[in-house]
Amino acid sequence: MIFGRREHADEPSAAAWLVVGLGNPGKEYERNRHNVGFRVVDELARRCEVRFDQKKSQGKLAVGRREGEPLYLLKPQTFVNLSGRSVAPVARYYKVPVERLLVVCDDIDLPFARIRIRPEGSSGGHNGLKSIMESLGNRQDFPRIRVGVGRPPHVREAVVEHVLEDFSPSEEEALGSVITDAADAVTLILDGDIDRAMDTYNRKRTEA
Numbered sequence: 001m002i003f004g005r006r007e008h009a010d011e012p013s014a015a016a017w018l019v020v021g022l023g024n025p026g027k028e029y030e031r032n033r034h035n036v037g038f039r040v041v042d043e044l045a046r047r048c049e050v051r052f053d054q055k056k057s058q059g060k061l062a063v064g065r066r067e068g069e070p071l072y073l074l075k076p077q078t079f080v081n082l083s084g085r086s087v088a089p090v091a092r093y094y095k096v097p098v099e100r101l102l103v104v105c106d107d108i109d110l111p112f113a114r115i116r117i118r119p120e121g122s123s124g125g126h127n128g129l130k131s132i133m134e135s136l137g138n139r140q141d142f143p144r145i146r147v148g149v150g151r152p153p154h155v156r157e158a159v160v161e162h163v164l165e166d167f168s169p170s171e172e173e174a175l176g177s178v179i180t181d182a183a184d185a186v187t188l189i190l191d192g193d194i195d196r197a198m199d200t201y202n203r204k205r206t207e208a
Contacts, residue, residue, distance in 0.1 A: 013069055013070050013095075014095075015069040015070075016069060016070040016071070016072065016094055016095075016096050016100065017066070017069075017070075017071050017072070017096065017100050017101075017102060017190050018072045018074060018087075018090060018091055018094065018096040018100065018101050018102070019041060019044060019071065019072070019073050019074070019102045019103075019104070019186060019190075020037070020041070020073075020074045020075075020076065020083070020087050020101065020102070020103045020104065020132075021037035021038045021039070021040050021041030021042070021073070021074070021075055021103075021104045021105075022034075022037035022038070022076065022080050022083055022103065022104065022105040022106070022128040022129075023035035023036070023037050023038035023039075023075065023080065024079050024080055024164075025075075025077040025079070029164070031166040031167060031172070032163065032164050032165060032166055033106055033108075033149035033150070033162065033163050033164075033165060033166075033167060034080055034106055034149075034163040034164060035106075036104075036105075036106045036147045036149060036175075036178075036179070037103075037104040037105045037106065037128075037147070038075050039175075039179055040104045040145070040147070040179055040182045040183055040186070041062075041073045041074070041075060041104065043179050043180065043182075043183040044064075044073055044183050044186060045062045045064070045073050047183065048062070048064030048065075048071065048073075049064075050062040050063060050064040050073070052073070052075060056074075056086075056089075056090055056093070057085075057086050057089035057090050057093065058076060058077050058078050058085055058086040058089075059074045059075060059076045059077055059078075059086035059087075059090060060074070060075045060077060061073065061074055061075075061090065066190055070094070071190070072090065072094055072096065074086065074087065074090055080105075080127060080128040081127040081128060081131060082131055083128040083129075083131045083132055084131035084132040084133070084134055084135025084136070085131070085135065087101070087103075087132045087135060087136075088132070088135035088136055091136070098136055098139045098141055098142050099141060099142060099143075100142075101136075101142040101143075102142065102143050102144070102145070102186060102189055102190070103128075103129065103132060103142065103143075103144045103145070104144070104145045104147065104182060104186070105126055105128055105129060105144065105145075105146055105147070106126075106146070106147055106148075106149045106163060107124070107126070107146035107147060107148050107149065108149055108150065108151060108152060108159060108162060108163060109124070109125075109148075109151065110146060110147070110148025110149070110151075111148050111150060111151065112148050112149060112150040112171055112174075113148060113171075113174060113175075113178045114147075114148035114204075115145060115146070115147055115148070115178070115181055115182055115185065115201045115202065115204065116145075116146045116148070116202055117143070117144070117145050117146075117185055117189070117194065117197050117198045117201055117202055118143065118144055118146075118198075119141075119143050119194055119198075120140050120141040120142065120143070121140060121144075122140060124146075126146075129144065143189055143194060145182055145185055145186065145189075147178060147182055149162075149163065149167075150162070150171075181201055181204065182201075184201075185197045185200070185201045188200070
């Protein structure tokens with residue numbers, strides 16, 4: 001895949017992809033577990049040599065290209081639970097079909113560093129995914145990459161506290177390779193090889 005900058009950012013294309021990383025805006029949340037989706041799309045922007053220098057529908061947008069076609073990277077600024085308020089308008093504006101929307105988010109039901117890729121499915125209890133699905137008319141048929149952030153006790157207060165905590169120093173040290181893997185998985189999906197992405201990354205770190 002060839003990444004790069006994109007001219008004529010507002011020009012719709014049937015071959016465009018919209019990749020969304022979920023997280024909360026603001027410096028205080030930057031290193032939280034809940035913000036791992038932001039960090040994956042930050043890595044994609046680095047590879048594309050583009051910046052999140054556009055504001056669009058309550059989100060920060062970076063526009064690149066892949067093999068000449070638009071690649072839109074979005075970080076909703078609505079807070080995670082309201083992500084759909086940003087995602088759906090951006091997808092409509094650029095005429096990106098639901099099946100070419102790819103969402104990257106955290107998952108408390110996966111051990112830290114595990115990655116799980118699915119071509120479609122329910123929200124699995126993730127409020128950000130739920131918001132996106134509702135904003136798309138209850139559509140579930142878009143791929144998603146979940147990044148494990150560890151399993152807290154399943155008490156609501158404990159879950160909220162867990163996802164809004166920073167990664168531990170040891171987790172932070174290991175996180176770089178996890179983000180690299182997630183970004184590599186995005187690349188495979190954009191190339192039309194989600195089966196290979198699932199086979200490669202859903203099996204990785206099984207001892208984590």
